[in-house]
Amino acid sequence: MEGTICRFCGGMRGNMNNIFGVRIIEEYVHMCHDGVRQGWHERNGGNLTYRMRPEEVAECRPYFKETPGEWVDIGIRAENLKNEFFISTGSGKFLQNVDLEPQNNICVVEIDDAGEKYRIVWGLERGGRPTSEFPTHFMNHSVRKRVTDGANRVIYHAHTPYVIALTYVLPLRAEPFTRMLWKSATECCVVFPGGVGVVPWMVPGGPDIAKATCMLMEQYDAAVWAYHGLFVSGPDFDTAFGLMHTIEKAAQIASIALAANGGRRLPHVITDDNLRQIGKEFGVTLNETILNYKDDDEMYC
Numbered sequence: 001m002e003g004t005i006c007r008f009c010g011g012m013r014g015n016m017n018n019i020f021g022v023r024i025i026e027e028y029v030h031m032c033h034d035g036v037r038q039g040w041h042e043r044n045g046g047n048l049t050y051r052m053r054p055e056e057v058a059e060c061r062p063y064f065k066e067t068p069g070e071w072v073d074i075g076i077r078a079e080n081l082k083n084e085f086f087i088s089t090g091s092g093k094f095l096q097n098v099d100l101e102p103q104n105n106i107c108v109v110e111i112d113d114a115g116e117k118y119r120i121v122w123g124l125e126r127g128g129r130p131t132s133e134f135p136t137h138f139m140n141h142s143v144r145k146r147v148t149d150g151a152n153r154v155i156y157h158a159h160t161p162y163v164i165a166l167t168y169v170l171p172l173r174a175e176p177f178t179r180m181l182w183k184s185a186t187e188c189c190v191v192f193p194g195g196v197g198v199v200p201w202m203v204p205g206g207p208d209i210a211k212a213t214c215m216l217m218e219q220y221d222a223a224v225w226a227y228h229g230l231f232v233s234g235p236d237f238d239t240a241f242g243l244m245h246t247i248e249k250a251a252q253i254a255s256i257a258l259a260a261n262g263g264r265r266l267p268h269v270i271t272d273d274n275l276r277q278i279g280k281e282f283g284v285t286l287n288e289t290i291l292n293y294k295d296d297d298e299m300y301c
């Protein structure tokens with residue numbers, strides 16, 4: 001930490017005598033800014049949560065509020081998240097304002113010892129609550145913590161325009177969607193060899209979208225939300241952001257190629273055997289169900 005320069009503010013890391021000098025807070029703010037630079041966060045679109053390590057909580061604790069907020073029911077119980085701390089964007093807050101005033105746009109919340117309530121211990125100084133998608137994030141953190149043996153800590157939701165556009169064109173199922181994305185650029189299948197799940201259109205922030213996403217996140221680390229955006233998880237900010245970025249870029253290429261071809265089936269693409277070769281060469285196991293899926297309606301030959 002000592003002696004490194006913050007790529008965001010140009011200052012020395014760890015030199016600020018406040019919570020912004022804590023590396024995890026700084027990295028969280030960077031990630032919000034990185035998403036904004038990509039054009040994924042119009043207005044208050046998108047949200048980010050991070051499950052903190054105990055040592056990161058200890059670093060932030062000196063800056064916590066003297067009197068934490070009231071305990072608030074999350075509406076979901078997650079036994080494996082009791083007493084955890086999360087950093088969350090605020091509901092209705094613009095991600096483009098996070099770097100300007102982190103204290104008013106993000107917060108740190110503590111989970112109670114039953115795993116069913118949160119309280120704000122830092123941030124949102126002008127009022128507010130964690131993202132409206134917090135129940136969805138929370139439920140999905142619980143799943144991803146379990147299935148990755150605690151490795152996954154980040155859940156990120158963004159309004160990625162090309163992924164959204166493709167949901168109007170492709171069948172809303174994991175197999176055809178993933179195959180289109182895998183075939184959009186050579187190294188996509190290395191970044192998401194397990195594929196991406198697809199959630200049909202649902203009301204944002206509600207329990208149904210939380211449950212539907214959770215069922216997919218048992219298996220996938222990314223889920224497309226039809227006509228809405230993308231939801232990803234990862235062990236750290238770079239991996240989660242890279243996954244979001246790669247999927248969105250693949251969707252961009254697919255959209256451009258389909259449009260350039262007048263919306264007709266693409267005449268030639270990366271073949272299934274090419275995908276198998278890439279998997280072998282890069283030492284990754286591609287999802288066999290997706291790899292072996294056949295559908296006459298596919299948009300490529």
Ligand code: 13P
Pocket residue numbers: 044045046047089090091092093130131132133157204205
């Ligand atoms: P929040 O402002 O509550 O995070 O909602 C934004 C969003 O993208 C909902 O899906």
Ligand code: ZN
Pocket residue numbers: 045046157158159204228229
């Ligand atoms: Zn959204």
